[in-house]
Amino acid sequence: MRNVLFGTLILASTFLYAQKNIYESDKFDALSDGHQVLAIVPFITKLDLKEEISRDELKKLEEKEGYAVQNALETYFSQRKKKKKFSVEFQNIKNTNALLSQNGISYTNIDVYTTKQLSELLGVDGIISGSLDLNILLSKGIPEGFSLIDYFLGDADYGRIGVKISDGRTGKLLWKYEKKINKKSGKNTNDLIDRMMKLAARKFPYDREKRRDRKKGKN
Numbered sequence: 001m002r003n004v005l006f007g008t009l010i011l012a013s014t015f016l017y018a019q020k021n022i023y024e025s026d027k028f029d030a031l032s033d034g035h036q037v038l039a040i041v042p043f044i045t046k047l048d049l050k051e052e053i054s055r056d057e058l059k060k061l062e063e064k065e066g067y068a069v070q071n072a073l074e075t076y077f078s079q080r081k082k083k084k085k086f087s088v089e090f091q092n093i094k095n096t097n098a099l100l101s102q103n104g105i106s107y108t109n110i111d112v113y114t115t116k117q118l119s120e121l122l123g124v125d126g127i128i129s130g131s132l133d134l135n136i137l138l139s140k141g142i143p144e145g146f147s148l149i150d151y152f153l154g155d156a157d158y159g160r161i162g163v164k165i166s167d168g169r170t171g172k173l174l175w176k177y178e179k180k181i182n183k184k185s186g187k188n189t190n191d192l193i194d195r196m197m198k199l200a201a202r203k204f205p206y207d208r209e210k211r212r213d214r215k216k217g218k219n
Contacts, residue, residue, distance in 0.1 A: 022203045023176040031167045031174060032205065035125040038165065039091040040073050041100070041118065042066040042107050045132040061137060063107045065189075068139040069132055069161070072193035088206045091124055099123075119168025126168045134159035138181070141188045157182050161192070165205070175205045 025031065045062040053061075070093055077090045099122050100106070105113060115127050136142070136158045157180060164176040179185070179196050186192035201207065 021178045022200060023173075024203065024205055025172065025174050027172070028174050028205055031170060031172060032126070035088050035167075035206075037089045037091055037124045038126045038128055038206075039096045039118070039122045039124040040070050040077075040093055040128045041096065041110060043069040043130045043132045043161075044111055045069075045134065047137075048133070048135045049137070050135070059108075065132060065134065065137065065139055066107060068189040069130070069193065072190045073128065073163075073197075075190060076193050076197050085208060086206050087208045088125075090128075091122065096122060115166040115168060115171040124168055126174065127166050128163065129166070130161065130163040132159065132161050134181070138192065139189050142183060142186070158185075161196070163196075177203075 042063070043066040045066040047058060047062050047065065049058070049061075074090065074093045077086070080086065081090070100110065100118075103121055105118075105121075110118075113121075115129075118127050119125065132138075138158070142158065159181045160178065161181055162176065162178045165174045166172065167174055177196070177200050181192065186195045197204070
């Protein structure tokens with residue numbers, strides 16, 4: 001009984017922590033009205049690894065991690081979309097990356113383009129982007145050496161991830177979610193994204209039920 005209660009308290013505190021790290025614009029409904037398609041772009045990654053590697057190799061690894069998050073988000077949204085959970089569609093990332101490449105935009109220079117520019121180029125209503133700060137290669141998995149104490153205390157900090165959604169027409173920030181990455185976060189990139197987005201599911205602005213309830217509350 002104590003173990004069940006303890007586990008419940010941990011889950012509750014984790015959920016509450018997730019909500020505190022979520023921002024949603026008070027103009028979300030007005031700015032997102034009519035949104036139909038969002039594009040997910042590669043995440044800007046900064047690695048601070050213990051291993052000594054060349055600058056070129058570091059840049060390649062950062063790019064790999066950035067694309068891994070883009071892919072993991074698409075996987076998560078695709079799985080949830082099958083259950084008709086969202087009020088918007090998500091552009092296939094192969095199409096997104098192809099369009100970016102055709103217009104001379106790569107991982108190394110995408111950060112100099114505005115949300116409005118990217119949205120127009122990709123033909124979407126909004127952009128899902130973000131940042132990733134890591135001291136490990138998350139795509140290769142969280143280091144082994146699992147400790148139950150570390151799990152519950154949240155020790156072993158591996159970095160931080162931030163996911164944001166911006167309106168394509170105005171470029172304004174609509175929604176943002178930040179989370180610390182540790183042993184509780186997941187064993188790899190896909191696991192991390194799946195867990196963190198599930199925690200944020202009730203606060204995800206394009207969740208069909210959430211939007212329906214919000215409209216009812218205004219009537």
